[in-house]
Amino acid sequence: MNIVRILICYLFLFPTGSFAAVVDSLRIADxxxxxxxxxxxxxxxxxxKADPGGKVGIHADWLPAPTEVYADANGNFMGIIPVPKVEKGDFTPHRMGVTAGDEQVELSNLLIGDVWICSGQSNMQFSVREMKGAEQxxxxxxxxxxRLLNVALNFSETxxxxxxxxWQTCSPESVAGFSAVGYSFGKKLLDNLNIPIGLVFTGIGASSVQAYIPKADLAADTMLNRVYLQPYLADPKSTEPVDGGFSFEKVMRPYLLYNAMVHPLINLSIKGVVWYQGEANHLERASYVRATQTMINSWRRDFSQGQLPFYYVQIAPFFHDKEDPAxxxxxxxxxxxxxxxxLNNTYMVSTLDVGEARDLHPKNKKPVGERLAAVALNRAYNQLDVVYQGPVVDEVEVAGSTAYVSFKPETLGTGLQTNDGQSPQFFYVAGDDRVFYPAKAHIEGSRIVVESNNVTRIAAVRYAFFNYPVTNLENKESFPALPFRTDTWEEE
Structure with missing residues (x-):
């Protein structure tokens, strides 16, 4: 095709003049x-939406010809077009148009790259303007x-x-109100991949996990139905009309946020999901695990794009107004x-070392987003040389009043260290009486030696296992060691 024919084709697909005029029956998804x-x-x-039975043409400047589909009897249409793989450094702006009869809608300044959904409650919503180092x-x-998209708060029964x-181009003005974790995640991906990154924030502070799960999936699971759905349906509030305004009670209700803030996105092609939520459910145990895994599976099913990566954040340390390590x-x-x-293709990152014991919303959000990005780079983008794990306990050997803590080799990076040059903090030991005492700890090669003068025969070792430890033990790539306990004693 010579340059004249290319120009003629382009003018046919994208006529000059205002293309995005107000239209009567043609509307594309938000x-x-x-x-x-x-x-x-x-x-x-x-x-x-278009006229029922009407023909709809979909044009994109990377396609040689338009794709044509027909609206159904209700006026709904859907066309599927191929999108090429983007090369590093390719930030070419693209155009796409939709036509129906004499109505036309044009989308411009499009980029081809990767799209990630960022969701959860307040620590994911926490904005760039509030984060540590915000001005810089x-x-x-x-x-x-x-490119950034904030989905506005809404609730819906259906x-x-x-x-x-x-959708906005990222700028000092547009980024200030966007998720600090989300932006830090996307910025690291851009810096490492050199391709366009789209970030969609859909979430709200104080929200519970059950709010993001479809009603039918809650009903289909015996535990979730009993713990979350039936108590809500038995509450008179479940029969009241629902509006879009915020309340702490409403963001805890099952399925309403899914209906209003996730379901409208399920036809959107994405790369994966990053998730930071849990404080609203922090007194739950097995039901939260079941609920979160159900949510992941339901989103994967509804987005219909396979086993989408799902990376999430462990809750930060917080003292709940009580300084008591017990x-x-x-x-x-x-x-x-x-x-x-x-669950397959999921991974958790820790924030114990960058938390603030007296603040439920720690301001040091950059490391959180960058750790999520490190997981994505290694696991979703196959950059296997990127370290993304902190030390995870493998084995604890006990000899009287001394315990030797070993970690899984693949989580050690290039070795152990503390981020302040001091001894590792927050190791506790107990004897058979189950009374825990603070223990001394030091690094010995690739393991930690834990000793106590209060316990003659150690029966259990715990690390950072209380509400508000801000830890210093990490690998040399600055990923914190995960908390653990060796006992299986029931929670009191």
Whole structure:
């Protein structure tokens, strides 16, 4: 095809003049907008409304010819077009158009790259303007190859197709109100992959995991139905009309956030999901594990894009207004969170070392996002030289009043260290009486030696196993050691 024919074809697909005029019957989905990132190397759905039975043409400047589909009897249409794999450094702006009769909608300034959904409660919602080092982050956030979409808060008793929110080019102005964890995650991906990154935040502070699970999936699981769904359906609030306004009670209700803030996105092609949630459910154990794994499976099913990567964050240390190391309900919850990762293609990152014991919303969010990105680089992008794990206990050998803690070799990186040059903190030991005492610990090669003058025969070792430990033990790549306990004693 010579240059004249290319020009003629382009003018046919994208006529000059205003292309995105107000239209009567043609409407494309809210997720599809100018400035968005289109997921590379994956079939891309284009859906919306048109005249029932009418022909709809879908044009993209990377396709040689338009794709044509027909709206059904209700006026719904969906076309699927191929999207090429993007090469490193390719930030070419693209255009896509949809036509129906004499109506036309154009999307411009599109990039082809990878799209990640960022979801959860307040520590994921926590904005860039609130984070540690915000001024520096914002001043350098002129990143036109990152695109941001904030899905507006809403609730619905039934699944919705529409939402409010607009795709924006990342700039100091647009990034300030975006998720600090999400942006830190996307920025590290951009820096390492050199491809466009799209970030979609859909979540709200104080929200519970059950709020993000479809009603039918809650009903189908005996435990989830009993713990979450039936208590809500028995509450008179379940019969009241639901509006879009925030309340701490409403964000705990089952399935309403899924219907309003996840379901409208399920036709969008994505690369994966990053998730930071748990504080709202922190007194739960087995039901939370079941609920989160059910949520992951339901999202994977509804997005219909295979076993999507799902990387999540363990809750940060917090003292709950009580400085008592005997209080360990959050530690048991962190232990439960680890079990979520028994589901395939999931992984948990720790924040114990960057938390703030007296602040439920620690401000040091950059390491959290970057750790999620390290997981993605290694596991989703096959950069196997990228370290993404902190030390995970493998074996504990006991000799009287001394314990030797070994870690899984693949989690050690290039070795153990502490981030402050001091001895490792927050090791506790107990004898058969189950009374725990603080223990001394030091690094010996690739293991930790733990000793106590209070216990003559160690029966159990615990590390960072209480509500609010801000830890210093890590590998030399600065990934913190995960909390653990060697006992199986029941939680009091």
């Amino acid at each position: 997720a599809l907008q100018s400035n968005m990132v289109i997921q590379q190397n994956r079939p891309f759905k284009v859906w919306g 982050v914002i001043s350098t956030a002129d990143q036109p190859h990152i 699944p919705l197709e529409n939402f409010k929110g607009s 209080l360990a309900f959050d530690a048991y919850f962190r232990e439960a969170q680890e079990k979520i990762a028994t």
